[in-house]
Amino acid sequence: MKNNREETIIVEGLAYNGYAFGRLSNGKIVFVPCVVPGDKVKIAIEDEKSQYAIGEAIEVVEESVHRVPPECELFTRCGGCQFLNVDYKKQIDERVKIVQREISRSLKKEVTFDGVIESPRLRYRRRAKLFIERKIIGFKMVKSDKVVPVGRCPILTEKLEKALITLYSFNSVLKNGIEVFLGESNKGDEVIVGIKAKEKIREIHDIYHALEDELKVDVGLRIFYPGKYSTLGKSYLRDNLLGETVKYNYFSFFQANIFLVDKLVEKVVDLARGGKKVLELFAGSGTFTIPLSRVVESIVAVELDKKAVELLEKEKPENLEVFNMDVEEFIRKSKEIYDTIILDPPRIGITKDLAERIRGLNADRIIYISCSPPTFARDIKNIGYNLSRIFLFDMFPNTYHIELVALLER
Ligand SMILES: C[S@@+](CC[C@H](N)C(=O)[O-])C[C@H]1O[C@@H](n2cnc3c(N)ncnc32)[C@H](O)[C@@H]1O
Structure with missing residues (x-):
C-alpha cells in the first residue's frame, strides 16, 4: 500500500536484504536503506504491507556512534555496497546476529560461533563482473538495471581497479563491450580480464600491452564475440592454495576475497582432515x-560446469575422481558410501529432495559452505544433522553477503 506517512524511528539493526531496520509506532518492522544502527531518522513510509513496511530516510535527526564516512562517492547509488557507512566492528556484530536469527527461526535453537574471521574492510575483492552501457563501465544501480559509472572502487584490489581504469582509455571497448570480468590470483601475481563484446574490439593488442604495463604482473585478456573468442596471454588464472595449484576460467566462479580465501580453504581442509x-x-x-585431496584417502568431486571440470581434470591427483554432472542426478544414481560430504552450493542452496538424499547417504559428517544464511538455515534443518561447529568468514565487507562454514554431524 502506498503511503506518504512520515515517522521518526531509531534504527535497530541490519538485515540480510541489505536494508537497516527499526520499528514504526504501530510496532511493525520497517526496512530503510543506507541508515546505520543507532541512528535516529525521520523516514517517509513508501510501502506498507501486513507484516512489514519499507521506508526512505528523509533526515538523520541524530547520528549513530557507528556511522562512518563512506569511502566511495557512489555509495547509495551503486548496488555494490549496502553498509559502507557502518563501522566494521558493528558490521561484524550485525552479521553474527543475522545468522543467529536465521538459525533460531529454522532450528528453534540459539547458536554461538566457533570463529568469526575478519577481513580488511577495503581492497579485498579480487573477482568482479561489470557492465558496459553507453560508454560507461560499472555495476548495476540500486533498484535498477542501469549502470552506474565506476572509475574508482575502494572494494576492488588495487590491480583490478587499475585494470578497470586502463579499459576506460580504449574507445572500442566502451563502444562494443557488453560485460567486463576482472580476476586476480590469490597471490596477486596474475590478473585476467575478460570482455564480452557485440563487435570486434580493434585495439586488443594495445589493451593487452597497456594492462601488462600498468599492472606489472602476468596478464590474460580474452574477448568473447558471438560464437567465438580471442585470448592474449594467460588462458586461465592460477591460485596457489596451501601449496597446490588451482585454475579458474574467465567469467567463472572463484572465492572473491583475496585476504580470506586461503583461510577459508584451510578451515574446510582442517574439518575434513582424515576423511x-x-x-x-x-x-x-x-x-x-x-588441497583436500592431500589430506584424505580418496575424494569424488561433482560439478556441472564443463569448463571448470576441464581445469580440475588438468590438476587431478590420483585419489580424485571427477563427475561433470548435476548433483541431483549424481546423488540419485549413487550407491557408494561416504564418511565425509562437502557441500558448497550456489546462493539458492539445495532442494529438500537433495537434502533428504544427502541425509540418506548416512555420512558421519557434512561440511556445508554457504553464502546465504537463509538457505543455509533451511537446508541444515532439511538435512537433519546436528550443527556442531560454525564459522563466519567475512568475505564481503560493506555488503549484505555473508559466508559460513559449518560442520554437521550425524
Ligand atoms: C558457490 S560455487 C562453489 C565452487 C567451489 N566450491 C569453489 O569454492 O570455487 C557453486 C558451484 O556449483 C556449481 N553448480 C551449480 N548448480 C549445480 C548443479 N545442479 N550440479 C552441480 N554443480 C552445480 C556451479 O557451477 C559452481 O561452480
Whole structure:
C-alpha cells in the first residue's frame, strides 16, 4: 500500500536484504536503506504491507556512534555496497546476529560461533563482473538495471581497479563491450580480464600491452564475440592454495576475497582432515578439492560446469575422481558410501529432495559452505544433522553477503 506517512524511528539493526531496520509506532518492522544502527531518522513510509513496511530516510535527526564516512562517492547509488557507512566492528556484530536469527527461526535453537574471521574492510575483492552501457563501465544501480559509472572502487584490489581504469582509455571497448570480468590470483601475481563484446574490439593488442604495463604482473585478456573468442596471454588464472595449484576460467566462479580465501580453504581442509571416502558436491574447478585431496584417502568431486571440470581434470591427483554432472542426478544414481560430504552450493542452496538424499547417504559428517544464511538455515534443518561447529568468514565487507562454514554431524 502506498503511503506518504512520515515517522521518526531509531534504527535497530541490519538485515540480510541489505536494508537497516527499526520499528514504526504501530510496532511493525520497517526496512530503510543506507541508515546505520543507532541512528535516529525521520523516514517517509513508501510501502506498507501486513507484516512489514519499507521506508526512505528523509533526515538523520541524530547520528549513530557507528556511522562512518563512506569511502566511495557512489555509495547509495551503486548496488555494490549496502553498509559502507557502518563501522566494521558493528558490521561484524550485525552479521553474527543475522545468522543467529536465521538459525533460531529454522532450528528453534540459539547458536554461538566457533570463529568469526575478519577481513580488511577495503581492497579485498579480487573477482568482479561489470557492465558496459553507453560508454560507461560499472555495476548495476540500486533498484535498477542501469549502470552506474565506476572509475574508482575502494572494494576492488588495487590491480583490478587499475585494470578497470586502463579499459576506460580504449574507445572500442566502451563502444562494443557488453560485460567486463576482472580476476586476480590469490597471490596477486596474475590478473585476467575478460570482455564480452557485440563487435570486434580493434585495439586488443594495445589493451593487452597497456594492462601488462600498468599492472606489472602476468596478464590474460580474452574477448568473447558471438560464437567465438580471442585470448592474449594467460588462458586461465592460477591460485596457489596451501601449496597446490588451482585454475579458474574467465567469467567463472572463484572465492572473491583475496585476504580470506586461503583461510577459508584451510578451515574446510582442517574439518575434513582424515576423511576416508569423501564426496564433494558443487566443486567448481577445485578450490577445496585439490588441497583436500592431500589430506584424505580418496575424494569424488561433482560439478556441472564443463569448463571448470576441464581445469580440475588438468590438476587431478590420483585419489580424485571427477563427475561433470548435476548433483541431483549424481546423488540419485549413487550407491557408494561416504564418511565425509562437502557441500558448497550456489546462493539458492539445495532442494529438500537433495537434502533428504544427502541425509540418506548416512555420512558421519557434512561440511556445508554457504553464502546465504537463509538457505543455509533451511537446508541444515532439511538435512537433519546436528550443527556442531560454525564459522563466519567475512568475505564481503560493506555488503549484505555473508559466508559460513559449518560442520554437521550425524
Ligand atoms: C558457490 S560455487 C562453489 C565452487 C567451489 N566450491 C569453489 O569454492 O570455487 C557453486 C558451484 O556449483 C556449481 N553448480 C551449480 N548448480 C549445480 C548443479 N545442479 N550440479 C552441480 N554443480 C552445480 C556451479 O557451477 C559452481 O561452480
